Amino acid sequence: MSGERNYEKLKKWLETDPTIQELKSKAKDLGLKVKRMMKKREVVKLFKNYIKKLEKLEKLQNESTASSASSTSKPSQERQRPSGESTPEIPQTYEKDKLILMPVNPNWIHAYWDFSKSTREILENFPEGTRVFLRIYDVTFIQFNGNNAHRTFEIPINLNLQKNYYFNVPMPNADYLAELGYVTKDGRFVSLLKSNVCRTPSNSPSQSTRERWMDIRKKRKIVTPSDGPVIREVERIAGSVFGFEKEISKALSGHSLDWQLVSIFRSGRGI
Amino acid sequence: MPKGNIVFMLHAHLPFIHHPQYDFFLEENWLFEAITETYIPLLRMFKRLEEENKKFNLTMSITPPLMEMLANEDLQQKYIKRMKKMIELAEKEVNRTQKENPRKHKMAKFYYNDFKEILYIFKDVYGGNILKGFKEYLEKGYLDVITCNATHGFLPFMEQYPQAIRAQIEQGVKTYEKHMGIKPRGIWLAECAYFPGLDKYLAEYGLEFFFVDSHGFWYADERPRYGVYRPVVTPNNVFVFARDPESSEQVWNADIGYPGDGRYREFYRDIGFDREFEYIKPFIDPSGVRINTGIKYHKITSKNVPLNEKDFYDIDEAKKAAKQHALDFLKKKEAQASGLLNLFEGLEPVIVAPFDAELFGHWWYEGPIFLEEFMRYSSESKLIRTIKASDIVDKIEKVQIVTPAASTWGANGYNEVWLNGTNDWIYLHLHEMVEKMTEAAKKYPNPEETPSKIKRALNQMARELLLAQSSDWAFIMTTNTSVEYAVNRTKTHVKRFLELYEMVISGKIDMRRLSHFEETDDIFQDIDYTMYLKV
Numbered sequence: 165m166s167g168e169r170n171y172e173k174l175k176k177w178l179e180t181d182p183t184i185q186e187l188k189s190k191a192k193d194l195g196l197k198v199k200r201m202m203k204k205r206e207v208v209k210l211f212k213n214y215i216k217k218l219e220k221l222e223k224l225q226n227e228s229t230a231s232s233a234s235s236t237s238k239p240s241q242e243r244q245r246p247s248g249e250s251t252p253e254i255p256q257t258y259e260k261d262k263l264i265l266m267p268v269n270p271n272w273i274h275a276y277w278d279f280s281k282s283t284r285e286i287l288e289n290f291p292e293g294t295r296v297f298l299r300i301y302d303v304t305f306i307q308f309n310g311n312n313a314h315r316t317f318e319i320p321i322n323l324n325l326q327k328n329y330y331f332n333v334p335m336p337n338a339d340y341l342a343e344l345g346y347v348t349k350d351g352r353f354v355s356l357l358k359s360n361v362c363r364t365p366s367n368s369p370s371q372s373t374r375e376r377w378m379d380i381r382k383k384r385k386i387v388t389p390s391d392g393p394v395i396r397e398v399e400r401i402a403g404s405v406f407g408f409e410k411e412i413s414k415a416l417s418g419h420s421l422d423w424q425l426v427s428i429f430r431s432g433r434g435i
Numbered sequence: 436m437p438k439g440n441i442v443f444m445l446h447a448h449l450p451f452i453h454h455p456q457y458d459f460f461l462e463e464n465w466l467f468e469a470i471t472e473t474y475i476p477l478l479r480m481f482k483r484l485e486e487e488n489k490k491f492n493l494t495m496s497i498t499p500p501l502m503e504m505l506a507n508e509d510l511q512q513k514y515i516k517r518m519k520k521m522i523e524l525a526e527k528e529v530n531r532t533q534k535e536n537p538r539k540h541k542m543a544k545f546y547y548n549d550f551k552e553i554l555y556i557f558k559d560v561y562g563g564n565i566l567k568g569f570k571e572y573l574e575k576g577y578l579d580v581i582t583c584n585a586t587h588g589f590l591p592f593m594e595q596y597p598q599a600i601r602a603q604i605e606q607g608v609k610t611y612e613k614h615m616g617i618k619p620r621g622i623w624l625a626e627c628a629y630f631p632g633l634d635k636y637l638a639e640y641g642l643e644f645f646f647v648d649s650h651g652f653w654y655a656d657e658r659p660r661y662g663v664y665r666p667v668v669t670p671n672n673v674f675v676f677a678r679d680p681e682s683s684e685q686v687w688n689a690d691i692g693y694p695g696d697g698r699y700r701e702f703y704r705d706i707g708f709d710r711e712f713e714y715i716k717p718f719i720d721p722s723g724v725r726i727n728t729g730i731k732y733h734k735i736t737s738k739n740v741p742l743n744e745k746d747f748y749d750i751d752e753a754k755k756a757a758k759q760h761a762l763d764f765l766k767k768k769e770a771q772a773s774g775l776l777n778l779f780e781g782l783e784p785v786i787v788a789p790f791d792a793e794l795f796g797h798w799w800y801e802g803p804i805f806l807e808e809f810m811r812y813s814s815e816s817k818l819i820r821t822i823k824a825s826d827i828v829d830k831i832e833k834v835q836i837v838t839p840a841a842s843t844w845g846a847n848g849y850n851e852v853w854l855n856g857t858n859d860w861i862y863l864h865l866h867e868m869v870e871k872m873t874e875a876a877k878k879y880p881n882p883e884e885t886p887s888k889i890k891r892a893l894n895q896m897a898r899e900l901l902l903a904q905s906s907d908w909a910f911i912m913t914t915n916t917s918v919e920y921a922v923n924r925t926k927t928h929v930k931r932f933l934e935l936y937e938m939v940i941s942g943k944i945d946m947r948r949l950s951h952f953e954e955t956d957d958i959f960q961d962i963d964y965t966m967y968l969k970v
Contacts, residue, residue: 251923252930258867266592266862267841269849276863328859337654337840360595363630365841365849366654375660376836378668385836394778395662397653400680400848 171218178211187211188288199324200292259284263344265362270336273300273362276328277344283356287323296321296346298329299353303361304338310355313341337366439772439819440785440827442676443806444494444646446623447474447792448587450907450924451500451958455509461720462920464727466504467517470565471729473796474505475553476803478568481577484810491577491810492821495569495792496623498583499610500905502566503958506614511563518554521728524718525550528706528730538747539732545750546730566614573615579823581621582611582642585959588904589853591630591841592862599869599904600636602966606901606959608640613961620825621645625906626853627678627789627844631656634669634838644674644828646789647839650848652677654840664775664784666827667837674828675839682788685767693764694799697735698756701745702798704733731800757801761808769818785827789844858912861903864929868900869967871932875939876967888944893964895952896935902956903928931956 182190184204191198196210262278275298279287287296298321301313319331321344333340340362345355377386449469454460484491497505504510525547532540561567572578584590585606593599604622611619621644622637629647637645644666652659652667652675659667663677686692707719707728719726733745734753740746768786775784795802813821845852854862875893879885885893903925911921931952938944 252926254864254926254929255933258863260867260870262866264595264862264866266854267849268851268854269847272851274854274859276859278863278867363841365630367650369653370656370658372657375657378834378836379832380834381832390658390660393658393660393662395664395775397649397662398680399650399653 171215174211174215178208178215197324200288200290261357263342263357263359265340265342265359267362267364268330270365270367271332271334272330273333273340273364274328274330275342275359277357279357286356290346294346296323296344297353298331299343299345299355300331300333301341301343302333302335302338303341304335308341308361333364336364336368339363436817437776437781437783438817439768439776440783440822441768441772441813441819442494442785442787442822442824442827443492444496444623444676444787444789444824445477445792445795446496446498446583446789447501448496448498448583448625449501449504449793450905451504451586451902451956453504453507453510453957455954455957459513459721461724461726462917463510463513464517466501466510467514468727468729469793469797470505470514470557471518471521471550471553472800473793473803474565475556476796477792477806478556478565478572480803480807480810481568481572484807485572485575485577487811489811490814490821492579492823492826493577493810494579494581494621494824496581496583496621497566497569498587498623498625499585499607500587500958502610502614505566506564507957508563515554515558515563518550518557520718521730522547522550522554524706524728525730532732536747538749542732542748542750543730550729570615579621579825580611580615580619581623581824582607582619583623584625585610586901586905587625587907588901589626589628589850589906589909590624590633591628591843591850592853592865593869593904594630594632596866596869596873597636598873598967598970600633601639601969602897602901603904604636604640604642605966605969606962608642609961610959620828623789626910627842628850628853628906629839629843630841631838634671634673634675637673638671642673644676644824646676646678646787646824648678648842648844648848649680651675651839651842652837654842656838656840657835659835659837661779661782661784661835664779664786665782666785666831666834667839668834669838670836674831674834675837676785676787676824676827677839678789678844679786681771682768682786683790685764686788686790687794693760693805694794694802695735695738696756696760697737698749698752699735700731700748700753700800701733701735701742702731702800703742704731704745706730706732753801754804757804758808761805761812764805764809765812765816765819768813769816772819785822787824852913853906853909855913857915857918858909861909861925864925865904868903868929868932871936872896872900872964872967873970875936876964878939880965880968882963882965888946888949889939889942890964891953892935892939892944892949894962895949895956896932896939897962897964897967898956898958899928899932899935899952901962902958903932928956 184207187204187207188198191207191210194214196214198207198210257278259281260278261280261283264276266274268274298319300317301308302315303313306312319329321329342359343355344357345353347353373390375388375390377388379386449465452462452465454463525543528543529547532543557563557565569578569580573580584603588603590600590603593603607622608619618641620642622642624645627646627648629651649663652663659665663679666674666676668674705727707715708725716723718728732747734748736746771786772784795806810821813819842848843850875896879889879893882890908921908925911917934948935952
């Protein structure tokens with residue numbers, strides 16, 4: 165089995181006393197979570213645990229092949245889902261530089277990021293204590309040139325722990341753009357990734373004082389000053405952000421009907 | 436005399452679930468339950484009203500995955516098999532309940548006859564494909580069937596990828612045409628999710644109207660003079676209807692909505708769970724997992740009564756309740772319409788009431804009866820009329836030009852149901868798949884010159900991508916029911932897609948794998964990967 169050869173190899177390599185840099189880079193190749201602050205001793209421990217895990221896994225695999233070989237038929241009640249493939253493994257990264265903003269609601273934006281190999285390398289070679297930030301710019305109605313945003317916000321990010329972030333923004337119906345970068349020793353912000361522009365949804369009536377109309381038969385557009393709507397809507401006030409989580413637990417406790425649950429999430433409420 | 440217009444809009448949708456390798460697959464039952472409890476009862480209602488010469492008008496979106504499932508012969512056969520089992524079970528129940536209780540016995544006989552009739556309609560009237568029924572009433576002018584974006588993908592999260600939006604709409608239009616024989620005039624956007632600019636794409640595909648939630652109008656770029664009670668048109672010439680919050684509230688509300696009435700059937704007392712295991716075993720999931728059979732003997736009784744103390748259900752009592760509620764709803768709509776007519780100085784209001792179709796029948800068993808009675812009452816009303824959305828579009832003479840605000844019909848009105856800590860991980864993959872799909876399609880821009888193996892792999896990539904995009908998976912992760920299935924489906928489509936991508940890029944197509952994927956995810960036979968070139 166190739167697994168066996170791999171961990172045997174790894175054991176031998178560990179005995180050659182590799183440097184901390186070698187250890188760290190190997191660990192990353194294997195997908196082990198190394199933190200920048202880790203000491204050599206800690207990284208070695210990481211490897212030892214990894215090897216133990218592989219050994220255990222192989223033992224298990226051997227046992228299961230033995231047992232399935234001894235039984236002539238497969239258990240009939242086995243239900244693999246979906247369609248015969250057990251939970252598939254999918255990549256954690258696509259090795260592309262990407263910073264994507266998505267609107268959650270009028271005051272929240274979600275950001276996620278991914279890095280190319282070269283960017284990851286830059287990040288990994290940061291001197292100890294380099295601080296990484298997500299910068300959010302309000303770029304409503306402007307062409308962003310790096311320093312003309314209406315407002316700029318900054319959030320410290322720990323790249324070892326975070327792959328995405330939800331942040332609160334002050335303005336609904338506004339354009340936001342983000343950059344992910346680090347601060348140099350002399351206090352400069354260096355951008356590594358730049359995001360798309362993300363518009364937060366509006367949550368209040370327009371201030372516009374005009375109405376545009378289309379006369380369909382005459383195919384003519386008419387623009388008139390607005391007296392405001394003839395009907396005054398009763399707006400719903402949305403609860404706290406993600407407040408519906410409370411509603412789910414409320415609905416799930418007791419004997420609420422599924423349609424009530426569906427109605428909480430869809431179609432009944434709007435806002 | 437001017438009247439108030441009521442646009443009833445039923446959104447019929449289920450995610451594409453087909454597991455051809457299995458004789459029985461639990462989640463395929465979602466479709467079977469909806470056929471038995473919602474879709475066929477609706478067709479029966481159309482027929483009865485037609486025979487009585489009652490005018491009725493309904494708008495329905497039947498989504499592309501639902502159309503593909505209803506037209507799928509394997510699923511049709513599985514449904515027939517399931518119904519035969521259910522008839523067998525109902526017959527056993529008729530005998531068994533004779534000694535148990537007269538009210539149970541009455542319902543057992545009812546289910547036995549009802550299941551037989553449903554199977555007859557399914558198999559003998561429509562030859563297994565009930566889409567024919569909906570098409571029939573579309574052609575007769577009672578029903579307006581509109582489409583939906585291809586796999587019910589959440590379009591606001593594709594905003595930075597125009598080709599992904601176009602593919603969702605193009606495949607939605609194409610699938611509708613394949614099954615309905617004509618071009619769709621309107622579209623229901625998945626989750627009612629709109630963002631300013633989306634209307635441009637709809638116009639490209641000749642779509643004339645769509646729907647938004649109420650606040651889409653309230654917070655629009657210019658205030659609609661008549662609020663949500665008249666459609667508007669976007670600068671790209673697409674008509675928009677907005678949801679009337681009152682109608683939804685009256686029907687849907689978890690506390691005061693009609694479906695909570697004590698006389699209605701209790702969803703959670705099903706003999707699939709109530710009967711002893713050995714007896715019910717042949718009629719549930721073969722693995723022994725208990726499932727709904729559709730045979731239920733209890734009524735809600737009162738919300739405060741625990742499940743094990745529910746009283747017995749009576750179909751005639753429930754029908755009476757549905758009729759009362761239909762009359763109540765009519766009175767409410769008439770009052771609302773008169774008020775609006777006054778306020779609008781004689782201009783006719785348009786009251787739009789959109790619902791998940793499956794609410795009627797599946798969740799609310801008596802919903803189709805309510806709807807039928809409402810149609811009966813409203814056909815005689817002097818104050819309101821039911822009307823199809825497309826009829827409004829045809830009749831309207833003057834319309835305000837407005838760009839609606841970004842909105843959805845999800846909890847709190849925006850995107851958080853489809854983007855939160857339970858499901859945010861999927862978007863890295865969904866976005867990357869669009870990029871890889873586009874990249875691969877660009878390598879083979881001329882489908883006529885593309886080697887057939889490569890072409891098949893590219894088309895299958897497009898299927899996997901579309902299936903992964905169903906908003907249902909994110910929705911299910913949020914509601915915390917059947918999460919495992921939703922996570923698995925998402926990952927499975929990502930995995931298959933990436934495998935196919937590697938094949939296309941390397942030029943080495945593993946035909947065994949490809950055929951396996953084609954057989955398993957067998958949606959959209961007419962798919963054309965070059966739609967991803969429309970950047």
